[in-house]
Amino acid sequence: MKLPSERGGWWHAYVCPAHGVELDHVDLLSGEFPAGGAPCSYGCRIDTPAVRGAWTVLAHQACAAELLSQARAGEDVTADLESYARLYASAAAEVDPGVQSWMLRGTLFHQALTESIWAVTIARAAWPARTPAIAELLRRLTDAAAEARDKLVAEGKFTSNYVAWLTAAGYLCSRDPEWLEGEHGLYNHLLAATSEDGWQWEASTYYHSFVLRAAVLATEGLTVPDKVADRMQAMGRVLDNLRFGDHLAALHDGPYRRPGYTAELVELGSPRPAPNGVTVCATYAVLRTDELLAIVDFGPHGGSHGHRDKLSLYLYGRDAWQPDPGQVPYGHTGWRRYYASTAAHPTFRIDDQEQAECTGRLIEATDRSVTVACDDAYPGVTATRRVTIAGGELTDELVVECTDPRKITAQLRPGVPLVVNGMTTDWGSLRGEHVGPPEFLVRPGPGPADDPQRVVQQVDWSAYDATRATFSSTYRTEV
Ligand SMILES: [Zn+2]
C-alpha cells in the first residue's frame, strides 16, 4: 500500500460527466491516480482536477481502512500513520482553493464531514497513539472536529448528520467521554436527530444508515445509556424493515447501490427478519407479507435529502419491481435533478409539473392496509392512496381530486424490464391489472440511479381535463 501524497477533494465529483455513473474504484491503494484517467463502465476515462480530488478521497479512505485492518491483525502501522501526520500538517499550512463556498471546510479534504469519516478509521487504527507525531495528528483531528461541530451548533444545525460523524471522530481521536455524553455530544445528537420510531429525520435510507454507522463505530465496546441503546436498536429495526431478500429500499437521497455501501451496512450488524403486517412510522408506511414489501411515502419532505415523491408506492419482492430509484453522486447536476424529481417516482403528477416539497397525512392503518393523503403537492389538489396486502396480492387505489380540470397522471416507474399488454403489466415475477383512465402512455426512461443509462419502460397513466380520477391496480406475485 502507498498513501496518496495529495490532499483529497470532494468524493461526490467521482462521476462520469457523460453517463452519470459513479466512476470505477481502481488503484486506490497504489498512491497514484489511474494513468489515462478514472474509468467509467461505459469506457470513458476521466481526468479532471475534480475527479482527481474525488479519487484521492476514496484512496485516503481505502488506505485508512487498510491501516485499520493491518493494525487489528497486529501489524506495525506506525510509519504510515506518521506519514499521515506529516501530510495533515502540510495540508493545514495552506488553504485548498478548490473548496466550494457552501462546504464546511476540512483540512485534508474539502469537507469536514469527509475528514471526520476518515478520522474515525484512522483513530481506531492509531489508538493508543504510539508516537508523539501520531498523538499530535489525533489532537489536530480532535480540534478540527470540535471547531466544525461548534460551528454547526452555532448555526442551529445540531441534528445535521455531520454532527454524528464529527462527534464520533472527536471521541475516537481523544477518548474524552464528553464527546459522547456532553450537551452537544453524540448521544444527545442521536436522540434529537431521530424520532422514537427510530427514523433519522431526513427519512433517507442512506443518511439514516450513515448516522447509525457513526454511532455504532464510536460506541464499539462501550455500554451506552439505555435510552440511547434503545434508539440505536430502533434505528436498526428501521433498516430491517426496508429489506426484502437482497433488496434494501433506497428511500430519498442516497445511492441505489454502490461499491462499499454493502460493506458499510454489514458493520451495522446482521439484519433481523422484520414482522409481516403494517408498520407506520412518521415518514413511511411499510406493508409486508412473505411474498412482497410495499412502502408508501407520506411523511415530511426530509430537508435537502428529500425527494418530490409524496404518495409514492415502492414495491419489492423477488425483484426490485418498483424501487425508489435512488440518486447519483452530487457531481452530476442533471441526473441529480431528475432523480430527485416527481417525474422519476411512482407517484401522482398534475399537468406534468413537479410536486411541491410537502408533507402528507395518515388517514387510517389496519393490520393489512394503509390509507394516506396529500393536500399540498399542488394547489387545489388532494390525492388519497389506499394500499392493501394479502399474501402475494396487493391492491392499490389512488384517487386524485382537483378544484379545476387538470391532467392527472399516475406513474409506474419499474426497476425491472416491464412488458405492457393492454391494461395489464408484466414485471417478470409480478403481474398488474389496472382499471381507471382508459389509456397508458408507455415510453422508455431511465431505471435506477446506479446506472442512468439503463432503460426501462415507464408508464404515465393519465386522465385529461379531469377534476377527479381513480386509478385502481391489483398486483399478484407469480409463483
Ligand atoms: Zn462514461
Ligand SMILES: [Zn+2]
Ligand atoms: Zn427517490
